[in-house]
Amino acid sequence: MIILGATPIGNLGDASVRLRQALEDAGTVASEDTRVTQRLLAGLGIANRPRLIALHEHNERQRAAELVELARDADLLMLTDAGMPTVSDPGFPLVQAAVAAGVEVTCIPGPSAPVTALALSGLPTDRFAFEGFLPRKAGERTRCLAELATDRRTLIFFEAPSRLAVSLAALAEAFGADRPAAVCRELTKLHEEVRRGPLGELAGWAEGGVRGEICIVVGGAPEPVSDPASALARVLELEASGVRLKDAAADVAAATGVSRRELYEAALAARKPHAH
Numbered sequence: 280m281i282i283l284g285a286t287p288i289g290n291l292g293d294a295s296v297r298l299r300q301a302l303e304d305a306g307t308v309a310s311e312d313t314r315v316t317q318r319l320l321a322g323l324g325i326a327n328r329p330r331l332i333a334l335h336e337h338n339e340r341q342r343a344a345e346l347v348e349l350a351r352d353a354d355l356l357m358l359t360d361a362g363m364p365t366v367s368d369p370g371f372p373l374v375q376a377a378v379a380a381g382v383e384v385t386c387i388p389g390p391s392a393p394v395t396a397l398a399l400s401g402l403p404t405d406r407f408a409f410e411g412f413l414p415r416k417a418g419e420r421t422r423c424l425a426e427l428a429t430d431r432r433t434l435i436f437f438e439a440p441s442r443l444a445v446s447l448a449a450l451a452e453a454f455g456a457d458r459p460a461a462v463c464r465e466l467t468k469l470h471e472e473v474r475r476g477p478l479g480e481l482a483g484w485a486e487g488g489v490r491g492e493i494c495i496v497v498g499g500a501p502e503p504v505s506d507p508a509s510a511l512a513r514v515l516e517l518e519a520s521g522v523r524l525k526d527a528a529a530d531v532a533a534a535t536g537v538s539r540r541e542l543y544e545a546a547l548a549a550r551k552p553h554a555h
Contacts, residue, residue, distance in 0.1 A: 281350045281377050283370060285363045285389030289468035289492070291322050297387045301356055303327050309334040309346055311359040311369050319358070329356070339369050343376040350382050361492075363391045367411045367437055392466055393435045396494035399473050400433070400461035403499065407433040413446050418521060420446075424453035425522045429513075429534035431499040438493045440464075447482035450497060453520070454478060459498040465491040500534065510537040511545045518546065 284301055287293040302308075302325045310316040313331040320327070334342055334357065349355055357364050357373060364370030377384050393409045410427070413436055414420045427434060438446050443462070450460070456479025463473045470491065474481060478497065510531050517527035524546055532539035 280354055280383035280385055281347070281373065282354055282356045283364045283374070283384065283386040284356055284358050285387060285391065286319060286358055286361055288361045288390045288392050288395070288466055289471075291319075293390050293467060294319075294323055295387060295389050298389060299323055299325065301387055302329075304354075305329040305356040306353055307332060307349065307355050309342075309355055309357045309373070311335050311364075315360045316358055334373065335369050339372045343372045344380075346373060347376045347380045347382050350377065351380075361390070361392070363389070366391065366393070366409070390467065392437070392492070392494055395466050396461070396463040396496050397433065397435055399463055399466075400496035401475055402433045402459060402461060402496055404433065406431065406499070407435060409435045412437045412439075413442075413449070415442070417449075420449055421453070422521050424449060425517050425520045425527075426530065428453050428517075429500045429530055431534075433499050434497045436495040436497070438495055440488075440490050440493060443489050443493055443495075444482060444485040446495065447478060447485050450495070451478035451482045454497065454500070456480075456482075461496045462489070463494045463496065464489060466494065468492075505536045507537050507541070507545075510535045510542060511549065514542050514546050515549060 282301060284298050286298065302320060302323065305327065307330045308316060309332045311334065313333050316331055332346070334346065346355060357370055359368035359370060362368065365374060374384055397404055397407055408430065414423055457477045460478045460481055461473055461475045462481055465471050474484060514527045514531045517530065518524050524543065528539050528543040528546060531537065532542055
């Protein structure tokens, strides 16, 4: 079978007893970076020296079928550099191929940065969505955030330290500077820090430069207003930010309960004086 093993996201003490046993027993390990896996084996004092096969974002689609066949005859342990394989990490094509081929997949659960950040954020945990990394290009990022602006769930993002200030400023612009959020960095490590506050304030703080592995957690959209004038203003705002009018009307209708057709027609009428 294929065994997905969650690895520590910082603190080696978080390696579970099951993970340690799996590393001791493994004949073959598919790993995101074989050097990181070697350091993990050494750090945990594992005497076993399994065969290590590199499986990363650049080769996983090509290698998945071959590894699935290998797993028919012997267990294959799949590890990424930190946290749960497949979640913003390699492994998903391998699981997909295994499911299609009828090869069993199991999981050794363990550390996961998004869930750890959510728990520490102080923001609602009953409904949440993990969005991974925001698009790097400004236009794509604006469109992505415009779609998420009315989402009522708590949202979790990964971000690189060099782009944190830019992303927080974009979030503040799209969601409002007063939307509550938390920046969680270096989780489980020596310099773990959780900064909570409104997006605008966090964006200002991040301008000074922030280091380490980062998760951003943002509170969901507040209770919608079903006042048609505000709903129309929101549609026009989304359209101005690059969202297609049809999509903007659908999003705002879903969030406010105002008729999509009415919003679409009202937005077209609002445009008319400006037509040439």
